[in-house]
Amino acid sequence: QKEVEQNSGPLSVPEGAIASLNCTYSDRGSQSFFWYRQYSGKSPELIMSIYSNGDKEDGRFTAQLNKASQYVSLLIRDSQPSDSATYLCAVMDTGRRALTFGSGTRLQVQP
Amino acid sequence: AAGVIQSPRHLIKEKRETATLKCYPIPRHDTVYWYQQGPGQDPQFLISFYEKMQSDKGSIPDRFSAQQFSDYHSELNMSSLELGDSALYFCASSYDGLAGLSGYRTQYFGPGTRLTVL
Numbered sequence: 001q002k003e004v005e006q007n008s009g010p011l012s013v014p015e016g017a018i019a020s021l022n023c024t025y026s027d028r029g030s031q032s033f034f035w036y037r038q039y040s041g042k043s044p045e046l047i048m049s050i051y052s053n054g055d056k057e058d059g060r061f062t063a064q065l066n067k068a069s070q071y072v073s074l075l076i077r078d079s080q081p082s083d084s085a086t087y088l089c090a091v092m093d094t095g096r097r098a099l100t101f102g103s104g105t106r107l108q109v110q111p
Numbered sequence: 112a113a114g115v116i117q118s119p120r121h122l123i124k125e126k127r128e129t130a131t132l133k134c135y136p137i138p139r140h141d142t143v144y145w146y147q148q149g150p151g152q153d154p155q156f157l158i159s160f161y162e163k164m165q166s167d168k169g170s171i172p173d174r175f176s177a178q179q180f181s182d183y184h185s186e187l188n189m190s191s192l193e194l195g196d197s198a199l200y201f202c203a204s205s206y207d208g209l210a211g212l213s214g215y216r217t218q219y220f221g222p223g224t225r226l227t228v229l
Contacts, residue, residue, distance in 0.1 A: 034217070043201055043220040044154065088153060092216070097142055097166040097207075099218060101153040 003027060004091050006102035014110050019076040021105050023089030026070070032092035033065060033072045037085045038104065044088055048074065079109045113138055115221030117202050123227045124192050132187040132224045136204030142166070143185040144203040144218060145177060154201060160185060161207060192228045199223045 003026045013019045021035075032051055036044035048063040050056045050072065056063045062075040076083055089102040116135040124130050136143050142161045146154040147170075156169035160179035171177075174192075179185045189196060203218040 043223045046217060046219060049217050097144065097159040097161060098156040098169055100156070103153050
């Protein structure tokens with residue numbers, strides 16, 4: 001079982017809608033969580049980082065963390081066609097300088 | 112703002128050849144990470160360096176080696192290349208400072224090097 005799990009999608013939403021992406025992780029000791037956006041053939045681009053339980057908002061993006069349930073989510077409000085990409089959930093390995101990535105969720109925003 | 116620089120951006124090699132990938136971290140960042148991303152796969156952690164010392168190793172083949180130099184740039188050396196080494200190779204950097212392993216460091220990725228082994 002992969003240590004960081006995501007639905008592969010594609011997740012298809014209409015323009016202007018809210019896109020909800022979910023991620024679960026297995027290491028209870030994990031403290032740092034990240035969402036990266038990756039366009040095909042490009043490098044991962046940091047969208048959000050979150051370290052504490054609860055919500056963290058940045059513009060159209062809201063990250064949610066629940067350590068007790070071991071899940072982290074990303075909400076994208078007012079989705080735009082330019083948001084169409086693969087969203088990677090990443091977890092910092094406990095006690096290591098390394099990220100473990102989920103397989104990514106492909107988001108398609110329909111104009 | 113300055114970003115992570117990687118060179119070359121594209122590299123084509125034959126089987127059994129060697130390749131060297133270079134990474135220049137964001138100024139004042141003290142930690143460098145290397146990741147490999149095969150077609151349709153998520154990035155896989157290879158190796159990391161903190162303050163010019165190896166920090167952690169992931170799924171890095173024995174044919175690969177890496178180091179971080181006094182100016183904090185890093186090089187990934189790949190020998191006896193195989194077809195399966197064809198992938199995107201990303202370097203990322205972060206500033207750890209005094210945070211140590213419990214710190215909340217954020218990794219910023221470079222544009223990557225696309226390696227094709229023929």
